[in-house]
Amino acid sequence: MSESVLKISNVNKTFGGLKALTDINLNIEKGKVHAIIGPNGAGKSTLLNVIIGLLEPDTGEVLFDNKDVIGKQAHEINQMGLVRVFQTPEIFTDLSLLENVMIPALAKRDGSFKFKIFRDLADEKDIMNEAVDILASIGMEDKMHNMSGSMSRGDKRRLELAMCLIQHPKLLLLDEPTAGMARHDTNQTIELLKKIKEGGMTKIIIEHDMHVVFSVADTISVLARGKIIATGTPDEIKGNPIVQEAYLGGGE
Amino acid sequence: MKIEKKRSDLFIMAIFTIVILSMPVWLSPLGANYPDLLQKFAIFGIFAIGYNILFGLTGYLSFGHAIFIGVGSYTAVWSFKLLSMNVLPAIVFGTLFAGIIAALVGYVSLRRSGIYFSILTLAFAQMFYNLAYSVLTPLTNGETGLTIAAGDPRVLDRLFSDVATGGGLPSTELFGISMSGYSGFYFTAVLLILAFFISLKIFNSPFGLKLKAIKSNQHRMKYTGYNTRPYLVTAFIISGMFAGLAGSLMAVTDPLAGAERMQWTASGEVVLMTILGGVGTLYGPLLGVAIIKYLENIFSAVNEATLHGFFSFLPQWLNDTMVVVVSPFVGEGWHLTLGLMFMIVVIFLPGGVTEGFQKIKNRFTKNKEQEKLKQGGE
Ligand SMILES: Nc1ncnc2c1ncn2[C@@H]1O[C@H](COP(=O)(O)OP(=O)(O)OP(=O)(O)O)[C@@H](O)[C@H]1O
Ligand SMILES: [Mg+2]
Numbered sequence: 001m002s003e004s005v006l007k008i009s010n011v012n013k014t015f016g017g018l019k020a021l022t023d024i025n026l027n028i029e030k031g032k033v034h035a036i037i038g039p040n041g042a043g044k045s046t047l048l049n050v051i052i053g054l055l056e057p058d059t060g061e062v063l064f065d066n067k068d069v070i071g072k073q074a075h076e077i078n079q080m081g082l083v084r085v086f087q088t089p090e091i092f093t094d095l096s097l098l099e100n101v102m103i104p105a106l107a108k109r110d111g112s113f114k115f116k117i118f119r120d121l122a123d124e125k126d127i128m129n130e131a132v133d134i135l136a137s138i139g140m141e142d143k144m145h146n147m148s149g150s151m152s153r154g155d156k157r158r159l160e161l162a163m164c165l166i167q168h169p170k171l172l173l174l175d176e177p178t179a180g181m182a183r184h185d186t187n188q189t190i191e192l193l194k195k196i197k198e199g200g201m202t203k204i205i206i207e208h209d210m211h212v213v214f215s216v217a218d219t220i221s222v223l224a225r226g227k228i229i230a231t232g233t234p235d236e237i238k239g240n241p242i243v244q245e246a247y248l249g250g251g252e
Numbered sequence: 253m254k255i256e257k258k259r260s261d262l263f264i265m266a267i268f269t270i271v272i273l274s275m276p277v278w279l280s281p282l283g284a285n286y287p288d289l290l291q292k293f294a295i296f297g298i299f300a301i302g303y304n305i306l307f308g309l310t311g312y313l314s315f316g317h318a319i320f321i322g323v324g325s326y327t328a329v330w331s332f333k334l335l336s337m338n339v340l341p342a343i344v345f346g347t348l349f350a351g352i353i354a355a356l357v358g359y360v361s362l363r364r365s366g367i368y369f370s371i372l373t374l375a376f377a378q379m380f381y382n383l384a385y386s387v388l389t390p391l392t393n394g395e396t397g398l399t400i401a402a403g404d405p406r407v408l409d410r411l412f413s414d415v416a417t418g419g420g421l422p423s424t425e426l427f428g429i430s431m432s433g434y435s436g437f438y439f440t441a442v443l444l445i446l447a448f449f450i451s452l453k454i455f456n457s458p459f460g461l462k463l464k465a466i467k468s469n470q471h472r473m474k475y476t477g478y479n480t481r482p483y484l485v486t487a488f489i490i491s492g493m494f495a496g497l498a499g500s501l502m503a504v505t506d507p508l509a510g511a512e513r514m515q516w517t518a519s520g521e522v523v524l525m526t527i528l529g530g531v532g533t534l535y536g537p538l539l540g541v542a543i544i545k546y547l548e549n550i551f552s553a554v555n556e557a558t559l560h561g562f563f564s565f566l567p568q569w570l571n572d573t574m575v576v577v578v579s580p581f582v583g584e585g586w587h588l589t590l591g592l593m594f595m596i597v598v599i600f601l602p603g604g605v606t607e608g609f610q611k612i613k614n615r616f617t618k619n620k621e622q623e624k625l626k627q628g629g630e
Contacts, residue, residue, distance in 0.1 A: 078477035090475070092468040095461075103465050106458050107477035115486055117450070117457040120261075124458065163476070 003030045005171050005202050006051065011060030013046060013226075020046045021057070022226045028171065028204060033197055035205045035213045038223035039246070044206045045087075047223065048175055051204070052084055053077050065170060075112045081170035087179055089156035091163065093149030097140055100148050100159055101131040101166050108167045134166045138192065154185025158192055165196060172196075172203045178212050190215055214238070222246065261452065268448055272441050276434065284546055287437045288505075292545055294440040295501045296525065298447045300537035302494020303522045305454060306487050308532035311467035312365070315519045316357060316373030319380040320350040320492040322514035324499025326384070326391070329398045329509045336408035337400075337422045339431055339439070343500045350496020351489050358488030362481060365470070377516040384511035397510030424504050431504050440501055447494060448538075454490075455534055463487055464532075524590070528597050530606025539605050544590065551589055554582035 006028040013021040020043045028034050038044050049055040051062060053072040062069050064082050072080075092100050105127045122128075135141045138158045148159060157177060164172055177193065178186040186209070193216045197203075207213045213220060214234045221231040224246040230237060237243055271278075275293070279285040299321065307313055324346035331342040361372040384392045392398055402421055409422075424431040426439060454460045466473050466480050473480050503509055512518075525544050530536025556579055563571045581589045601608050 073479075074474035075477050075479045078475055084475055086475075090469060090472040092465050092472060094468040095465060099461060099465075102458075103461065103473075104476045106462070110458075112477055112479040113482045115459060115482075117453045117459050119458070120453075120456045121458050121461055122456070167477070 035217035083169035318518035320495035321499035324496035325509035328500035328503035346500025354492020530604030
């Protein structure tokens with residue numbers, strides 16, 4: 001078995017009386033794209049929030065790179081190399097595209113706090129070049145001095161992805177990257193996800209849209225009523241009768 | 253690009269320095285070139301530039317910055333009393349001590365954001381006002397205010413020279429140069445230029461960009477790997493130190509300090525100046541200061557007699573009516589005018605005067621472009 005980046009063991013989480021997560025065990029292998037799917041209310045977002053340290057599980061352990069993530073703050077998680085894309089694109093809408101991608105590049109290089117005012121941003125040539133390159137990879141380099149706030153939702157999502165990718169995360173977490181997107185934007189996002197798959201980055205994708213999942217994932221775990229009911233390759237999952245049933249009977 | 257940038261910084265600083273130092277010349281047609289008013293411009297300029305680093309860049313609206321004005325003033329007066337009438341120790345200690353207090357106030361207030369942050373700073377402002385007004389009377393001399401006296405120790409002065417005992421109160425000086433009149437203005441102007449330079453560096457630095465990003469989306473900043481609180485606390489301390497410097501300079505022009513300087517309305521005034529000029533822009537706050545202080549100077553000097561004179565070309569009955577209508581807005585009523593002006597700006601030009609200029613400029617350049625297009629078509 002290859003090296004695992006994230007190891008989730010025996011995680012349980014209840015909200016009041018509701019068991020949101022039951023005995024979750026999951027290994028995310030290095031270089032793989034791991035999708036987590038499941039009907040509404042299955043516990044996908046809860047699991048994601050546990051992974052990024054936002055929610056503390058009742059029992060169990062989450063080890064990223066052999067380090068405990070539970071109880072860590074958002075910026076510490078990011079600095080460890082665990083980077084997240086939000087369900088609704090979160091970008092700096094009052095800043096230019098270039099500035100939007102320079103900020104995460106600076107965080108990667110300089111850490112969570114640095115006070116240095118006698119060096120101009122314009123002199124940060126390396127960061128600037130990196131930022132222009134990543135914008136070019138999503139086809140936005142000609143718009144780099146525009147404000148990001150007026151872009152379409154699909155473009156915002158792609159910019160946010162670029163902001164995450166410039167940090168070269170060890171593990172990238174995507175919460176429904178195509179939710180609420182028009183068909184055209186969805187396809188563009190899939191293309192981008194496929195492209196970064198070739199880069200060998202480890203990723204977890206939480207997704208509703210089967211089309212997206214089957215086109216980008218190496219491994220799929222199916223979550224239903226807080227339990228993982230199956231884990232396997234896309235083909236295995238497609239043919240699994242339990243999954244079929246959970247999706248038909250377990251929803252809404 | 254790199255070299256261009258460097259040169260433009262230098263260029264901006266050169267122009268700025270010339271504009272500020274030549275104020276006594278180009279303000280004389282406006283009748284605003286006397287040292288007292290010029291010094292007031294410069295002091296409030298420093299205050300507003302500093303305030304803009306917090307409010308303009310991070311979006312955190314503080315109602316407590318008068319605290320640091322007060323702390324700077326009291327510290328400076330104590331420096332005059334205990335150490336020397338030389339203004340250097342006064343402004344250095346005033347700035348540093350304001351920085352320490354700002355660290356405390358900022359550390360606590362920045363546990364919250366948005367309106368809760370503003371309320372916390374307001375609570376601090378009220379607390380410090382009461383401390384100065386009554387609780388700490390031994391340090392602040394309560395409602396009378398802290399002043400210098402002929403019998404003050406002034407250990408440094410006595411160490412280095414035979415201070416003439418007796419005679420009147422000593423006045424503030426910089427190594428023998430009196431700090432009243434134009435020399436006082438030029439001293440303040442140099443500090444204003446320095447303050448502007450620091451602000452320019454912050455605006456152009458990665459640090460400044462990160463502050464703007466916190467204003468834009470703090471949540472994203474955290475998940476991008478930034479510990480946002482130290483950034484905010486640093487910005488708060490810097491702006492507090494600018495306010496402390498401004499406060500100590502007030503004591504340089506007139507060596508006394510009173511609790512009224514700490515009233516929250518004084519914090520409100522700097523908010524008005526920043527918004528009126530253009531919040532978050534490099535020059536906006538200075539424009540705001542210039543406009544408000546200049547108009548204040550004019551309006552508050554007007555009284556009924558001058559109004560009668562002004563409207564003397566009108567028939568008597570109309571003259572009297574006009575005076576009745578206008579007089580609430582002048583003299584003591586100047587704040588009424590200020591309030592109206594502020595409302596008009598916030599409603600019609602939320603980006604302040606700077607935005608107004610930008611709009612005019614855009615219209616102008618657009619017209620030019622259209623003309624060019626037309627000419628090209630012919
Ligand atoms: N903070 C909370 N307090 C109480 N119950 C919660 C909380 N968060 C989630 N739940 C409940 O836990 C269950 C799992 O929710 P979760 O949001 O993880 O589902 P999901 O798989 O992400 O669903 P969706 O596809 O709708 O996003 C749901 O029944 C939900 O109502
Ligand atoms: Mg969800």
